[in-house]
Amino acid sequence: MADGEQDFSSLPLQDRFAHKNWKVRKEGYEDAKAQFEKTPDESDPVFAPFLQDPSLWKGAVADSNVAAQIEGLGAYCSFLKFGGVQACARTRGYTVGPIAEKGLPCARPAGKASAQEALLLCVELDKADPVLEELLPTLSHKVPKVVAGALAALTAIYHNYGCKIVDPKPTLKVLPKVFGHADKNVRAEAQNLTVELYRWLREAIKPLFWADLKPVQQGDLEKLFEGVKQEPPAKQERYTRAQQDAMATASAAPGGGDGADEEAGEEFVEEEAEVDVFDLAEPIDVFPKIPKDLHDQLASSKWKDRKEALDALYNVINVPRIKDGPYDEIMRALAKCMKDANVAVVAVAANCVDVLARGMRNGFVKYRSVIMVPMLERLKEKKQTVADALGQALDGVFSSTDLSDCLEDILEYLKHKNPQVKQETLKFLIRCLRSTRVVPAKPEIKSIADAGTKLLTESTEVVRSGGAEVLGTLMKILGERAMNPYLDGLDEIRKTKIKEYFETAEVKAKERPKPIAPPPKAAAPAARKTVPGKKPAMGLKKPAPAAPPAEGHPAKPATRGIPSKLGGISKPGSGLAPPGAGLKLQRKLGGPGGLASPQRRAAPPPAEDDAPPPAAPKFGLGRGLAGRPIAKPSAPEAAPAPAPAPAGMTAAERAKMEELRMEKERFARIIEDMKSDRSKINSQITELQNQNAQLIEDHTRDVLSIKAKETQLVRARSDAEAAEANVQKQQREIERLKRELSRALRASALSPTTAGSDAGSMGMPDVNPTYQEPASNGHDAAARSGLHMGSRFESSRPRSYASANHSEDGENGGLESPGFSSREGGLGRRKLSPTYGLSGIASPTRSSARASATATDDEAQPRSAEPAENWKRAAEVTSQLKARIEQMKARQGLSRPTGTQR
Structure with missing residues (x-):
């Protein structure tokens, strides 16, 4: 046997993988694993045979011998770990199915753990969709332990990567089927998977499959959900290879450390956010299901008929996601219902607006101007149930738009003479600031700050507190330093109250002004020392004898590289960064000497745009554009800056960067013009829509008045005819009595x-x-x-x-x-x-x-x-x-x- 074993070990690995003796296969798996672990990189020749013939792994992960199968699964895990993305992409089509059928139901814990690890590595190296495509059909397998193993693997995948990396929709669609399985172990694993999905999706999973479960199953799951609700939000525990590379690049960049770790953490903030049911549901066309007599019922004089019509509409449109359609007439009818005298009708109409806005999202933007103003006007209703319904509907409208679209109407109604309208509008603005994910623009920030400051002087304590909360929430978004100009002139008591709200506020918008207070600036002094040396190079009229080599160097980099007070970062659109200011840029580019992307250069916060101009006289710069050279820059003969400058960039690259920046500025101006045109057009459309609605209302009122007059005229004619007949009868009676009197x-x-x-x-x-x-x-x-x-x-x-x-x-x-x-x-x-x-x-x-x-x-x-x-x-x-x-x-x-x- 020893001679035979020597002969087998001399065989190539691919031959040993296909050998009929399980011991030979087992030894081949062990040798392959050892060789994979010794490889220096993914291009090692040992991976070539397995990449050329991926079917070799199909037999390895599903070996008929349990001991050999465990070693085969271990070898495949090593192959994926050291072979990289290519190893996963080439082999997963051959291995995921056999792993689900033979590896996951393995009786030995080591084999089951290796099978799950292989699936997790497939998700980590590339993406999860191909793995789900191969794994989900296994849930229909006739063997219960195969189904239970697949459910356990899905639970592990979602637990490690979360629902942002792994799409939960395909899994949620098949959940009701496994809940009806005859095997109790399968049902138990289905419960575990559902609870894991609930950790990520919360209530968003219920509309997709909850109605297909039995009441007993729903009750059991509710009990399990109660324990999950007390836990903190789920976080991703295992990152994909792309995420790992991004984190490694950020930490390895110069000037890394705490700041790099902070930026790397920001890359995954969205993964921690709760997944919305809108992203999971399929759009449903509800327009054909709307009752045909809806408008006739809404025009009824009986409030019960109007409420029943709105209830029927609510039942039709209350779906997670609504397909876009012609809802103009319905929105105008709902806007008219906001003026209804019956509060029950108003509440149901507000609920209809809420579900429409949350179900249509971006498709609802065109109806915002029609419905938002009537709802804000109706906030004068003192009944709390109606005020809550209107507030929820306004939140739904805001979720389908953004702060820029709604801010004008909100600020207008903050000046309303009705205190109830002012208070409810103030609460709505606070909710908008908390939920917005986009930092307001500078004009919007000023408008909000001015409105909040004005509210601090109101006579009502609730309004004053609301104004302080607005300013505190805005400070949470912008940062303390950026809010200081807006708080000048306020007394200390009000500032203290604003800071209290600032400390307790929770916002979703990123704090863009965070670079205002960067870590200790080590490179900034060096950069400032080198800039005066380049002063003669900025103007061609004044040659500098102290630095003759700099005359041949183009002055544009020095002119564009003015360091600002905010840490040496140049203004957006002002050219190259000065020496000493490129560390952060290099870190974002993934290494020294990389090209600056225009998208990345757009990242500096608005506070940096307002860098104080007094920095210019410190460095002796020329006024305006007089110091810029007319000719295009040529290739530099010598590096004018010390080591921190981006020396890897050539003149062509700098020129290209300048062109890109100028093009970006031009695009920014075009976008601003388009935004202003869009706002004008939107205001015109809103005005025309309001006029149209007013004309329709006037026409309806005139028609009703004409009909009433016609009814009165008909009644008057009938009364006149009856009176005339009565007069004639009385005249005949008088004549008869006269004749009788004469005879008597x-x-x-x-x-x-x-x-x-x-x-x-x-x-x-x-x-x-x-x-x-x-x-x-x-x-x-x-x-x-x-x-x-x-x-x-x-x-x-x-x-x-x-x-x-x-x-x-x-x-x-x-x-x-x-x-x-x-x-x-x-x-x-x-x-x-x-x-x-x-x-x-x-x-x-x-x-x-x-x-x-x-x-x-x-x-x-x-x-x-x-x-x-x-x-x-x-x-x-x-x-x-x-x-x-x-x-x-x-x-x-x-x-x-x-x-x-x-």
């Missing part, structure tokens, strides 16, 4: 005369109504009193009514009974005595005659004009009256000879 008067005018003449012819006495009867005759007295009362009542009634009643009594035979009670005459009960039997008849007749005569006199109607038929009727009435009188006499036994009287 004519009939009553004939009856007393005829009755009197007939009574005289019959020998009956003419009864006087005032005749006094003896007191002994009680019945007759009662009859007379009743007769007089009836006469008075008869005379007090209307003429037509009295006449009509008499004629009716005559026709109906009302005088037949001695105890007859007249319906209208009021004669009461009466008896006809034998002596005065006709008194009960004569009196009403005479009274009727008098009433008729009076009516006749009043009416002044001529008797001669009466028609003949009235006479006939009067004659008939008279004859009937005679007959009835005769009948009454016969029944009472009062018939006696004519002319006999008592």
Whole structure:
């Protein structure tokens, strides 16, 4: 066997990797690992066979023998570690799948650890996407331990690199499927992976898969999340090769140390930020799902209909990410809802604006001017729930735009006369300063500082505290030194309060003015000593005998290299840095002598742009541009500066750099012009949109007014027609009553005369109504009193009514009974005595005659004009009256000879 082993060891590594004897393969893996560890760099020839035939590693990481497999995984890890990016890119397509199927489920802990380490190295050397593409299909494997091993590997990858390096979306999509696995170990690993993702994403993971879980699983995860919430934010524990190179370059640069470490740490600030759900979700087109009758419902006069319409809209648009669409009409309707009288409608409308702004992000920028001003105006609402909803909606609008877009409206409403609007706008500005990731420009800083200083003099304590908090938060963004000019003139009490807010403020914007207070300046004095030596070279009119070689050197580097008071760094756009000021530039370029990138040169903070000009007289520089040479610089014959100068840069490179800087300045001016044009156009668009909305509102109001007037006109016409018909009816009734009155008067005018003449012819006495009867005759007295009362009542009634009643009594035979009670005459009960039997008849007749005569006199109607038929009727009435009188006499036994009287 010893001879056989000697023969096997002499074989090439690739032959031993493919040998049928597991011991030979195991020894080959061990030898390969040892050789990889001894290589000086990635270009060593030992890597060549494995790069040319990457399939050799497929059998090594999935060896059928467990002992050989462990050694094969170890050899592959060494190959990746020392072979570099190329080793990973060439082999991962052959190895990730077998590692997931055979390496991760390995029964031995050493094998499982080597398999996970191999996957982590693949992510570290290049990127994580190819590893996920090979690893995620393993989650559908039919063997439970393979699925559990893949989930554990994913947990390790996310734990070490975080969700900024490894995209969590593909993993979140398959999580619900593994939660429904039958094996408890798989479900446990799925829980571990979900908790690890929650460490990075927090609540952002829920909208993507939470609804697909069972309530029991949701409850278990919530309990696990509670423990994670108490932990500090997750940080990346393992860096990729690109990140490691950047950190190594920063630390190895001249002047490194604490400052370099600080800059290297800034490179990974974004990795620690919480991942937003917007970046994980896919855009959803919600526009077709919006109710068609939304605008009709919002125009309803009932607040419940308006609120129900907004609730339906909210349910449709409440998604993590909204696809851009034509939402102009909806935004105008929501802006109109901000003026609604019902606070519930306003709150729901604000919630709709919030989800639209957070779901559309950059697509919402064009609607900001339509909705922001109405919301700021509605901040006058004192109900806290409405104020909170409006504040949240304003935060959503700000998250989709930036501070520059919103600042003008915010500063305008900070001057509002309503204290409630001023306070809520102030709170909104503070939230904007805390959440903005871009440092405001100098004009914006001045506007904010002036507004905050003015608020310090307000009468309300809440507003004064808010102004101090604004200035303190702004100081946190800019730095104490940059804020000093804006705090001049304030008393110590106010400054103390502002510094208290400065110490407690939390902002997301980078502190660009940080280089204002750099570490000890060792190179600055040396640079200042060398600059005066170059003074004669700055102007060609004054040759300097002290430094003749400098005359051939172009004066532009010296002129452009004016050291500033802020640490020897030249102003942006002013040419090359002076001697002694290039250390930081070299550190950023990755080494000495590298070219300066225009993007990197744009990094100096705004405070450096304001470097005080008095530095110029110290070095004897010329005024303005007089000291600059006209000719282009030529190649320098000798280095005019000591060692700290960037000696590796040639004249062509310097000229190219100058051209780039001039081009950058020109681009900056163009950008500023474009920004000003854009702001003007935006203001014009906003004004036109406001005018359009006002015209639409006026038109709607006019249409409603016209409709109301038309309704009133129709009602007035119908009332007029009804009144006209009523008048005609009343006129017909009056005519009829006049005719009836005329007939009654004519009939009553004939009856007393005829009755009197007939009574005289019959020998009956003419009864006087005032005749006094003896007191002994009680019945007759009662009859007379009743007769007089009836006469008075008869005379007090209307003429037509009295006449009509008499004629009716005559026709109906009302005088037949001695105890007859007249319906209208009021004669009461009466008896006809034998002596005065006709008194009960004569009196009403005479009274009727008098009433008729009076009516006749009043009416002044001529008797001669009466028609003949009235006479006939009067004659008939008279004859009937005679007959009835005769009948009454016969029944009472009062018939006696004519002319006999008592």
